[in-house]
């Protein structure tokens with residue numbers, strides 16, 4: 001019998017009564033791993049009601065207690081790191097090491113959540129008027145919701161619920177229906193760590209379930225990570241229902257290569273950041289901008305990329321795994337065809353790559369285009385595959401202008417030995433996460449993940465201090481206390497009576 005992915009509602013793992021189910025497939029083999037139910041309206045309603053009820057008590061649990069839950073959770077996640085990596089590589093197709101990296105980046109956020117007491121501190125000013133003091137407090141919002149994508153089934157749920165819960169909220173996670181197995185295990189471990197009943201809920205589904213969560217009067221905030229088209233819909237729907245919403249969405253990340261850069265570092269970085277994880281990272285480098293003579297390195301880049309081959313999760317020599325599903329593979333192949341038709345030069349074409357022993361996998365080999373311009377679809381669209389486009393410009397100014405014209409602003413990097421060039425780049429570039437001689441500049445969780453422009457909708461970003469502000473409300477109390485002689489006498493009397 002096929003494994004049925006459970007829901008987690010009101011402190012219990014339960015089988016959905018839904019008849020609507022989707023298959024969960026291993027993308028290297030198409031083997032059916034499980035079936036995931038689309039939660040029924042009654043189940044979604046039960047999850048919200050349970051989260052609302054649990055909030056009444058969870059919000060009053062002392063903040064050091066909430067921090068200790070996160071410490072226990074962090075220890076369990078570390079203890080089960082290999083097991084989580086193996087599970088995650090089954091439904092995403094990621095190589096084992098990459099899958100462990102996905103889990104690790106999530107564990108780091110749990111460590112930040114364990115530090116929540118200092119994050120929940122407000123501000124104080126004495127004597128704002130005669131005998132008047134003002135204190136601000138941060139308080140949790142209520143029922144928060146998270147909607148997560150397929151490409152990081154551990155890290156991105158862990159961007160959300162540990163911090164939301166540590167802040168005193170309750171949380172409903174709706175992970176990607178394509179990769180639900182790891183999120184279930186994350187919740188099981190949170191239960192083992194001692195999370196009280198109702199504080200976290202897990203439901204599965206798609207558009208209908210998400211809309212109920214966004215429009216329901218008892219939910220307060222929604223975090224979304226996924227494609228730009230869905231993100232826009234979620235942002236509009238959520239904010240129209242007066243929810244606090246943050247959406248981390250699609251990207252087109254450029255890496256600017258100066259002629260004085262360290263060539264070995266550049267080539268290593270471009271290979272890993274463009275085709276690693278099959279290019280299915282929101283911070284993947286998909287455009288290399290060669291400034292001046294650095295364009296001479298393109299042929300060496302092609303040779304280096306040609307050495308990388310995709311393979312199954314259990315192949316330790318594989319550079320990366322398959323695309324998530326057949327449709328994603330067809331989409332990437334469509335872009336490769338379009339790039340050729342639009343006049344780009346395809347120096348390396350991964351369309352027909354074969355992985356021995358895995359004829360049914362969603363494979364695409366490393367692909368490299370040169371002579372790319374801004375009008376081409378391979379430049380404009382997020383391909384989300386192992387495809388790198390090369391653009392050449394004459395000056396740093398031109399490179400900066402090119403990156404700034406792009407509607408996305410998730411991440412960018414530059415390679416140079418010049419502090420002056422790096423300073424100019426980091427100051428003038430209109431992108432939120434910037435790497436200098438670092439290819440994929442994902443900030444650690446004591447900072448926030450600060451995508452800009454078309455890669456982000458909302459005001460407060462994921463994880464770090466900004467996420468604590470996102471998951472809390474500030475209350476400011478102004479108080480006047482005057483000390484009176486009669487009061488002191490009454491106080492003495494009370495004490496004497498005791």
Ligand code: NAD
Nearest residue numbers: 148149150175176206207210226227230248249250251282
């Ligand atoms: P997706 O938008 O297809 O799905 C994301 C989530 O939204 C899933 O849980 C899905 O079930 C749900 N969903 C899908 N259609 C919906 C609808 N009409 N209404 C409501 N919910 C809906 O994204 P994906 O393909 O799973 O993930 C890849 C995308 O995520 C890429 O665009 C990538 O750049 C982006 N991403 C962005 C970041 C970031 O931090 N900016 C990080 C990771 C991934």
